[in-house]
Amino acid sequence: MELIGSLVILVGAFFLFSAGLGLLRMPDAFTRIQAGTKASTLGNILVLVGLGIYHPDWSAKLILVAYFVLMTNPLSSHALSRAAHAIGTPMAASTITDALRDAENAHKEEGGAG
Amino acid sequence: MLELLVILVCAGILVSGVLAVCLGNLLAAMISAGLASLFAAVSYVLLAAPDVAMAEAAIGSGLATLIFLYTMRRTGSGGEP
Amino acid sequence: MADIILRIAGALIFMGIACGVVRLIIGRTIVDRIVAIDMLTVISISLIALYAHLSGRFVYIDVALVYGLLSFLAVLAIARFLERRS
Numbered sequence: 274m275e276l277i278g279s280l281v282i283l284v285g286a287f288f289l290f291s292a293g294l295g296l297l298r299m300p301d302a303f304t305r306i307q308a309g310t311k312a313s314t315l316g317n318i319l320v321l322v323g324l325g326i327y328h329p330d331w332s333a334k335l336i337l338v339a340y341f342v343l344m345t346n347p348l349s350s351h352a353l354s355r356a357a358h359a360i361g362t363p364m365a366a367s368t369i370t371d372a373l374r375d376a377e378n379a380h381k382e383e384g385g386a387g
Numbered sequence: 388m389l390e391l392l393v394i395l396v397c398a399g400i401l402v403s404g405v406l407a408v409c410l411g412n413l414l415a416a417m418i419s420a421g422l423a424s425l426f427a428a429v430s431y432v433l434l435a436a437p438d439v440a441m442a443e444a445a446i447g448s449g450l451a452t453l454i455f456l457y458t459m460r461r462t463g464s465g466g467e468p
Numbered sequence: 469m470a471d472i473i474l475r476i477a478g479a480l481i482f483m484g485i486a487c488g489v490v491r492l493i494i495g496r497t498i499v500d501r502i503v504a505i506d507m508l509t510v511i512s513i514s515l516i517a518l519y520a521h522l523s524g525r526f527v528y529i530d531v532a533l534v535y536g537l538l539s540f541l542a543v544l545a546i547a548r549f550l551e552r553r554s
């Protein structure tokens with residue numbers, strides 16, 4: 274049982290390390306937001322699950338911590354990427370499409386015509 | 388082992404404090420001050436003072452950032468992104 | 469065996485913190501720095517929970533709980549500030 278819990282914690286720590294590495298190596302701000310947020314959420318939840326396997330009597334508060342992280346982390350990353358798009362953060366040279374700008378342009382044309 | 392962890396975290400406090408002084412952009416300096424507060428909270432946990440760490444987390448990470456942002460909005464400063 | 473694996477996991481988490489601090493130091497735009505401190509907060513929650521297991525004290529989970537509640541408020545306020553200023 275201890276070995277299973279420690280292996281789950283090790284996998285979670287590897288995901289946290291890969292979040293840091295992705296934050297360091299990705300080409301522009303939007304890909305850094307994606308890499309940092311998603312990998313760190315998964316790593317955090319795996320670490321908390323491993324601790325829950327170790328101590329089953331701690332599991333109520335661990336589930337509460339995992340619930341807060343799972344609710345608040347996508348919210349903050351969404352607001353941050355929307356603000357980054359609004360202030361015109363430069364994208365990488367290999368970016369193909371920008372769907373939010375296209376949608377805003379279409380909405381503006383529609384409002385101007387109507 | 389514990390001494391090595393505390394020395395690493397305190398080096399993090401030192402680096403982020405120097406960064407907060409040296410950065411020109413006000414918003415980036417505010418974020419560096421938040422990083423110093425984060426490392427301070429981790430070092431309080433390592434030194435077995437969880438209640439002080441909770442107060443540091445609430446004040447340094449939440450309240451100080453909001454007050455700095457309010458001041459920047461009222462004075463109209465903030466630097467270029 | 470399990471103790472050695474936990475120490476390796478702690479070293480990996482510290483390497484992730486080092487990568488995030490390097491990105492916060494060299495970050496070109498302001499958004500890079502904000503996302504770096506957001507990720508560092510989540511990694512610190514994991515580190516505090518792991519240290520609560522290693523030292524065997526249940527009280528340390530409360531600090532991680534307070535951080536999970538309060539950390540996103542700062543990022544949300546900064547995002548609203550940037551979006552309103554543009």
